[in-house]
Amino acid sequence: MMLRRDTRPIYIGKVGIGGHMPISVQSMTNTKTTNIPATVEQIHRLTEAGCDIVRIAIPDMAAAQAVESLKNSVSVPLVADIHFDYRLAIAVLERGIDALRINPGNIGDPSGVRAVVTEAQKRRVPIRIGVNAGSLDKKLLAKYGGHPTPEAMVESALEHIKILEELDFFDIKISLKANDVPTTIRAYTLMSEQANYPLHLGITEAGTISSGVIKSAVGIGALLAQGIGDTIRVSLTGDPVEEVKVASEILKSLGLRQYGPTLVSCPTCGRCNINLVNIANQVEQKLRDIKKPIKVAVMGCVVNGPGEAREADIGIAGGTEYGLIFAKGEILKKVPEPQLLTELFSEIDKLATEGKGEP
Template identity: 50%
Template sequence: MDAGSITFPRRQTRQIHVGDVAVGGGAPISIQSMTTTKTADVDGTLQQIYALAAAGCDIVRCTCNELEAAEGLARIVPRSPLPIIADIHHQYRMALAAMEAGVHGLRLNPGNIRKPEHIKAVATEARDRGLPIRIGVNGGSLDPALYDKYGGRVTPEAMVESAMQELAYFDEVGFHDVKISVKASNVPLMVEAYRQLADATDHPLHLGVTEAGPPPAGLVKATAGIATLLAEGIGDTIRYSLTADPVEEARAGRQLLEALGLRERKNIDLIACPSCGRAEVDVIKVANDAMAAFGDREIPLQVAVMGCVVNGPGEARDADLGIAAGRQRGHLFVKGQNVAVVPEADMVEALVEWAEFIVENGTDAALARVDTEKARREAERDRADLLDDKGADANRSEQRVEIIRGLRS
């Protein structure tokens, strides 16, 4: 048999959507990671999200452990290039605040939100908003009652029962947009728990070895668990939980899926902001035009298309190359440094030309051939004009923040 025709069978599951990313139901296996910044640090979190997008991440999770974090999410969501999942622990009201902030999904841990009325309140609100929830069972935070039931130890049966209990609460309120994980730091325990869960439900499954540790041992440990299950057709979305920069998690996930033939390799990794109130161009059109212009060129770069010069170069500073619109001009940047200004109509052509130059000559040569200080001054001038014209809150994020603050009472 031709090696190129060998594929792993995929378990048939229901399909849900996290933002515009399909999960399950035959969709490509998605790659997830989690920000390590304080969510209230909006700019720092967005920079990390853009770096994750450039590294191949499809979905990103941010903690929502306090109202300040929910306020941060209200400002982050409209500027994020990736769907945002809010990570909720202990306080069910944080789930309500996160949904008000506009997130694309939630992760709930049955081990630390245990009151049925709280669980069902969150599920009901998610149902009404059309948002998915991940039931995130963790071997290290199992419900004490289940821990005791199974002899004072974590077992695959205990983890699966935890997930199914939570699922039953969701069923009571008619909520079904669910994916499930049963993570553990012990690889054989994690593998067996997912095997049992796959037999018990047809909901999509999120794979991971929790607390895998730092590379290289953490990479080996996570790969052992995730790859074993993927080879058996189990798993619809994955995360490497490493003690490292989350960008390493995204890269590891992409490399694993490519190695298993479960995701196609790309010549170019083009990321784009989702557009917002400050965008100066039709970002979708420019991104599509750029993809068409790059075509089948063998250019293994990460390229960003940003809607405005106010935040673009900073948020996508880890991309190899990018362009941000501002006042009918395109501001080119390389690794976050402004390098040139071109007419808006020439943005795509300039992207391709610079990409080809970088591939042939390298980033240092690209930066050396221009006056970066002059390009920076031009970008700052357009940035200031945009802020004067559209204000600092073109996305109306502060209105959501005020609603979230009202939840204090």
């Protein structure tokens, strides 16, 4: 069992973050917030994919005024992403937003900060302090040689935290994101040693699917493996639903959450006598519509297939003209190769519906 760093728990809507609560998955809409039908449709897609919390951009008052309609149309907690203008924070708080992403030090006017904090306290709405390496204060950058070092990022976060703590506000979540993986890992590690607020992990501006998935998996995964992190967002250029899928796979790979099926397939070798790539792709497609956390193995040969995939709930191992269907390392039956996929799908369907309808 992976040991997690103990943090102060907060709640965004009904979703708990920190303490020993499950690590949640977040994403952000890329629709115009004022386009309510498009934003609602995207939020529903994110929720269906397994997203626990959704952030929306609030660049102006029109977007802030759309929050009430959005809240009435979706069930997932919503976070307002706000920069500089405290009046936008007040407006979304009045319209039922579940959390804010706003840096108090960037508001400038102390009375504005106090107004936001007072309203957030009254409504028990948490605030995320989000530090990005690319937007650090110039004076702070100069102190650290003009570079967005991990130490500079942590100092920036601590300055924002101090402002909130002096106003007796402690429902805080912190993120320290860079698009450089080592910088991000170091910043979060340092922060975890200096404060016990929950941490929102991510690699900012990670890129497209091809590169962004790798950077996010390495950075977020390395931190989670150390027990650091309470909620995650994978930042990718494109459909945000893909962010949720990748985040879920990261958590699954570390045994931190269960999100639907897991496919195990071997890389193939000279012993393989079946079209394993084609079979694995078809099985992956089959598993997309299944929610139950089952493990399915597609192995290339009978020499060590059942043994190497003994933890799989169900699996196949290819042979010459025939293949094996196995479960938990035990061979169930030998079937002709043309029937291998059909038999596997039949067993998957049994597992997927097992227990349904029982009292």
